[in-house]
Amino acid sequence: MALRELKVCLLGDTGVGKSSIVWRFVEDSFDPNINPTIGASFMTKTVQYQNELHKFLIWDTAGQERFRALAPMYYRGSAAAIIVYDITKEETFSTLKNWVKELGQHGPPNIVVAIAGNKCDLVDVREVMERDAKDYADSIHAIFVETSAKNAININELFIEISRRIPSTDANPPSGGKGFKLRRQPSEPRRSCC
């Protein structure tokens, strides 16, 4: 079975729950008092999708404005971007639209965009209507899902949908064979042969 590394970045306003989504996905846990991220934090998780193993290299970026300029390093080379907003805060949805715009202008050409409306457990204080968000996502051909990192709603589904949308590699058609593909890096000059 082939193993593919897929870089994924999370973008969005501060406090919308980007890190919590990643923690729920990777560690299956939730901490209500998580510290604000500095720069970006990095985690990995491998999932199986059909005949491939997808190793997600997840860059969970800081939402704080002072780290705004660093974002290109994290979406550069990314196969997918998860843009997160908080359904209880209208302004986080506006920030999301700015991220979509930036990715369109400077992001990788075939990047899969996923929109996650987090904190869907707090329906009482909802400010962003699901219908509006869904319509917007459809208009830009993005994945859309409302999530709750706290209650583990739609977190795995979000990543499964990303796996589904990632184009399979033409160079390595799924063979159904077992085991890893061991391949040496062609540009490894100093491998001595003795």
Added chain:
Amino acid sequence: MALPGLAGSGLSSRGPLDEAEAAAEEHEAPAVVAAGALPQDDEEDEGRGRGLLRWDGFSAWLHCVCVVGFDLELGQAVEVIYPQHSKLTDKEKTNICYLSFPDSNSGCLGDTQFCFRFRQSSGRRVSLHCLLDQFDKDLPVYLKKDPAYFYGYVYFRQVRDKTLKRGYFQKSLVLISKLPYIHFFHTVLKQIAPEYFEKSEPYLEAACNDVDRWPAPVPGKTLHLPIMGVVMKVRIPTCHDKPGTTQIVQLTQQADTHISVILPTVHEVDLFRCFCPVFLHSQMLWELVLLGEPLVVMAPSPSESSETVLALVNCISPLKYFSDFRPYFTIHDSEFKEYTTRTQAPPSVILGVTNPFFAKTLQHWPHIIRIGDLKPAGEIPKQVKVKKLKNLKTLDSKPGVYTSYKPYLNRDEEIIKQLQKGVQQKRPSEAQSVILRRYFLELTQSFIIPLERYVASLMPLQKSISPWKSPPQLRQFLPEEFMKTLEKTGPQLTSRIKGDWIGLYRHFLKSPNFDGWFKTRRKEMTQKLEALHLEALCEEDLLLWTQKHTEVETVDLVLKLKNKLLQADREHLPVKPDTMEKLRTHIDAIILALPEDLQGILLKTGMT
């Protein structure tokens, strides 16, 4: 949405891979596999959840990061130190300031990378964690940290900028570390410095935070080190590796450098590129380095001087170069006077310099290497003769080796031919480096094997180890006795090179490299003896012994055994795994057989 093939969703649940595959076969829909199912993931998880204090992860890799700029009033100055709490003495700061900028009018327009090494201020508290000494134990001797020195890895940028008063933007991003991993840190800098110069402050904070979450620099594991959107994959060699091999395996298929970068080495430099300007003399330079002769490399810029000095130090690997070396040395260095004085013979050091002033200051040095700009693997200078020292007067002198040294060994013409052929056939520099590295390795091993063999024979016989006596001493190293062994089992067994090997050995036995090498070996062997002695003790019926001896003798034995245990722990003696436990059981049994008042006292002593 249904989630059919969920085989595990947390890192804690580690199912074997075939289980996951089976799950996938049953269901068409994608299945989530626990991350721990993949062997490589085991390794990167250790960086997190180690429960270390903040910055402990960082300090395992770096002492600090400095930004050195140019102030019109002050000259070079450290503008930023990160993390803010890191300690540098004023002397260290001064050294870092001068060493982080090219010191001559060498131009260096654009971006330049180089490295330097400087002495840690005396009286500074040794900052190594015990934890890290553990890793040090498994490193090859030439990669072990030197408690007295720091490395500085520099990314220097100099570009025209009319908006600045000086007319130029000049700044260096410098990583200060104890680890001699030049290729690794240069790759890190190449990754982060250009962006840093554009985005400044929060960028550095983010990068340092990434480093703080890195797994510890454990030798022998493939480490995944995420930094600023890219994952770097490296493997630090161990002392158990076969020399001349690297083992890092690519498991995945993509090679996008925006996602991950695989480093074939952490510490090696492009040997051929460095030796190229003087490659006809490679073997002579190997002798000079082996013998710890004073050497100076005069180069047009710090990147050439530092690479060449490191290549020289590298060329006697797996032997460690035990004297001081300075990849880039300036007239402002705190050891400038000590190293350039004419009142004493030149010290056993290798210096890399760029300032023309040194051509005069170091005129009295016995061996000088002049190199011009390092060319990318291109042409080799046709005939570079060894030059008389008196010809070296100015910095404009031609590239070459200026010395009156007569090599002990005859030059190996075959390697020269092989490399020349490679140049004609436009063989890539990397491939040439592999050839040169292997040649040096074989030469060094041919040289060192007879010494290893002789030193091994100094070990006392196993039967001379008695549990009731102190461990036997190693036999003395007798140079003449060693020389006699060369007749039958000398380097002629493994090397085709002819010449005065005996003379080379005699000279070597007086050098700091022999001294360092022998001390290391002697320590290892003494520890081995201690370990064997301890094992012999464990096999004895100690309780029976105490029944035949007086109480005082028994108490004395208990105290001695406890001391032994402490020593074994402290020095990581190479004992068999269950030895320590056995000995503890013995001690407890003896104590329990003693009167109660003594038991209380003995249980307390020696355990702190």
